[in-house]
Amino acid sequence: MTLQDHHGRRFNYLRLSVTDVCNFSCNYCLPDGYQCSDSTPPLSVDEIRRVVTAFARQGTRKIRITGGEPSVRRDLPxxxxxxxxxxxxxxxxxxxxxxxxxxxxxxxIDAGLTRLNVSIDSLDPRQFKAITGHDRLQDLLDGLAMAHERGFDDIKVNAVLMRGHNADQLPHFLNWIRTTPVSLRFIELMQTSDNQEFFEENHISGDSIKAQLLDSGWQAALRKSTDGPAQEFWHPDYAGRIGLIMPYSKDFCSSCNRLRVSANGQLHLCLFGDKGYDFRHLLGRDEQITDVIAFLQDSLNEKKATHALHDGDTGVRTHFAGIGG
Structure with missing residues (x-):
């Protein structure tokens, strides 16, 4: 069995948020820090097991645990x-x-983690703190070194490039991955309902970065069926790779293979959808997993062919902390 929509897209990848709480205050996401707007407790471990079981029975093979910041949950292991x-x-x-x-x-790692994505928006400690609100860059770099020592060979580093903040860091990032074997993901700044002015001042097109890479000898890498939305590139002179996540590019949604579940038990068919579909009431007993599967299949009938970002329609999303981006 496979989850499939009316547009022929198959979904074998679930992004599962386990909390909407975040302890950073990144200027492009939570510039005023986390503001609790819902006292509903996040999904319990048993509820998470039932969600994942339902998706697995429908062909999902990859789970990405997101937040907010997942590590604020003490039961993350x-x-x-x-x-x-x-x-x-x-x-x-x-x-x-x-x-x-x-x-x-x-x-x-001991609990079973197989892949790691870490956000590093600048390799300059002062700039990193200015963007995130925390002086934690060295912690991240030490953690990446530890992951390499433990045998992780597929580490991704996410960076949102912004015109007024870290666009000048591109050469520093490229120099870093000459010897650092990570997949560096440059994510286009995306518009939400509450960041229009910030977006207009700081958005950089991923197409412009792609052109620079191709002109410098970078080559497109082959995609795997469980890969995320990034277009990935490699270069023989670099230990690392580069991925570009460009939601404003042509046909971005045509290769969509992922669904999202929020920390409060709502299915989101698109990051920029106009609503979530609540199914937490179906997560109380193992016997209801078949009902969850039926719910997922029915809900997919409403998945649209594409988002409407090009028309300035950002859906219900005010920020990404509650659904993991």
Whole structure:
């Protein structure tokens, strides 16, 4: 069985948020810090197990645990261990801001984590602090070194390039991955309902970066079926790779292979959709997993062919902390 929509797209990748809380205050996401707007507790470990089981029975093989910041949950190792034990799941990734990464990472790896994504928006400590609100860059770099030592060979680093903040860092990032074997993901700044002015002042087209890469000898890499939305490039002179996530590019949505579940148990068919589909009431008992599967299949009938970002329609999304980007 495979989850498939009316546009022929198959979904084998779930982005699962386990909290909407974030302890960073990145200027492009939560410039005023986390503001609690919903007292609903996040999904429990048992509820998470039932969500993942339902998706796995429909062909999902990759789970990305997101937030907010997942590490604010003290039971994150238990969550990872629970997801890893679900039959059919063979790829467990985590996206984190890297808070206390050297402290937490060994426990995550021992629990079954297979992939790691860390956000690093600047390699300059002062600029990193200006963007995120925290002086934690060295923690992240130490954590990446530890991941390499533990045998991780597919580490991704996310960076949002912004005209007025870190656009001048591109050469520094490129120099870094000459000897650092990570996949560096440049993410286009995306418009939300509350950042229009910031977006207009700071948005950089991913197409312009792509042109620079191709002119410098970078080559497009082959995609795997469980890959995310990035267009990835490699160069024989570099230990690392570069990925570009460009939601404003032509046909960005045609290769969509992922669905999202928020920390409060809502299915989101698109990051920029106009609503979430609540199914937490179906997560109380294992016997209801078949009902969850039916719900997923029915909901996919409403998935649209593409987002409407080009028309300035950002859906219900005010920021990405509650759904993991």
């Amino acid at each position: 238990e969550i990872i261990r629970t997801v890893a034990a679900v039959p059919g799941i063979d790829d467990i990734a985590l996206t984190t801001n890297g808070w206390k990464l050297p402290t937490f990472l060994p426990g995550w």
